[in-house]
Amino acid sequence: MGNDFNKRLADxxxxxxxxxxxxxxxEEGYARTVIEAMNYSLLAGGKRLRPMMILEAYKxxxxNDADEKVVYPFMAAMEMIHxxxxxxxxxxxxDNDEYRRGRKTTHAVYGAGMATLAGDGLLNLAYETAINGAMRGTTLSDYxxxxxxxxxxxxDILAGKAGIYGMVGGQCADICAENATEIPEDEMKDTLHYIDENKTGALIEASLMIGAVIGGASAQQVSMMEKIGSNVGIAFQIQDDILDITSTSEVLGKPIGSDEKNGKSTYVSLYGMDNARDSVKKLSEEATDILDxxxxxxxxLHELFNYLIYREK
Structure with a gap:
């Protein structure tokens, strides 16, 4: 992973x-405070991976010469949802975390009530933004x-993958599984797969699918992009679990050991570190093969997936 890639990623x-x-x-009017909190959250840095995946899949x-402005509203909407x-x-x-990406979290700055509203505001603004883009976008070929x-x-993909049949469903299973020591191991493994597939994977799947749909892909190609997103999402989450144990809070920009502290079963705790690393490799290679x-x-996208697997934060 050379400096050239890191420069292109940063660009x-x-x-x-x-x-x-x-x-x-x-940031104006009676809703000014919630809008300030929303913008504070949105501009907190981060890798911008999901909008990047929309744009790259679209291209x-x-x-490469196509007008990329057509996906801008969907890119913004995806980052708002994330x-x-x-x-x-x-x-x-x-999770009660006070730091993210090396700075105070929204509730630590604006209070829990306003942070809750900021999240609500961002979710709704995401749909307003995407719908607006759809209404005003250039005419596309039939799908x-x-x-x-x-x-x-x-x-439809954006809303479905963000909701109870996607990310929110994964978060629900995640909360239900906390400190659930009485669940048999096999069932816990199934639960964990569902959590990783949905809590993390759903938005990555959606990003690749949306870029492909708007870019002119067929339904079958979109389905293949969904599978790539599923693999990358699960591998990404397993790598996250690994880093929660092996990294430092200085490198990650957020507290480490939070999974253990919150009583969460992770891929590492259920399968062991070596198997977790092997799974990351296997899932990524399969995703790359489908892309090929x-x-x-x-x-x-090949390079981006590779970067996600070997990332340190």
Missing amino acids: KAAHIEDILKAFLPK LFAG TYSLVHDDLPAM DGDNSNRYLAAL GLGFENSF
Whole structure:
């Protein structure tokens, strides 16, 4: 993983940062405080991986010369949804974390009530932004999925993967599994797979799928992108579990050992460190093979997936 990749990654993240800023609501009026809290949360840095995946998947199918502005609203919406989930995750009633990405969490700055509202505001703004983009976007070719309108198909993916049949469902199972010592190991392994697939995987799947749908992919190709996203999401979460044990809070920018502290079963606690590392490798290689099968060898997504696996924070 050379410096060249890190530079391109930083350039792409900076590009996404500029796109995000264009969609930020103005901090004014009676709702000013909640908007300030929303913007504070959105601009807290981060890797911007999900909007990056939307853009890269879009370019794979639409071509590098295609007008990428068509996916900007979906990129912003995805980052808003991801950010709201972090804001709520950090709340005292959830993980009760005071630091994220090396700075104070939203509730630590604005209080738990306003942070709750900021999360609500971001989630709703995400849909407002994506719908607006769909209404004003350029005409796209027909889609061979359940809905021939590519914008509606993309909105359906966005809403579905973020909700009770996706990320929220995964978070529910995650909370229910905390300190659940009486669950048999086999059942716990199934539960953990569901959590990783949904809590982390759903938004990664959605990002790759949305980029592909708007970029002109067929329903079958979108389904293959979903599988890639599932693998990458689970591998990403397992790597997160590994780092929670092996890293330091200085490197991660957030407290370590929180899984153990919160009584959470993780891939490492259930399968052991070596098996966890092997699974990350196997899942990533399978994702790369599917991408190659789609005819996208040596794409930036290959490098990005690789980076996620061997990342240290």
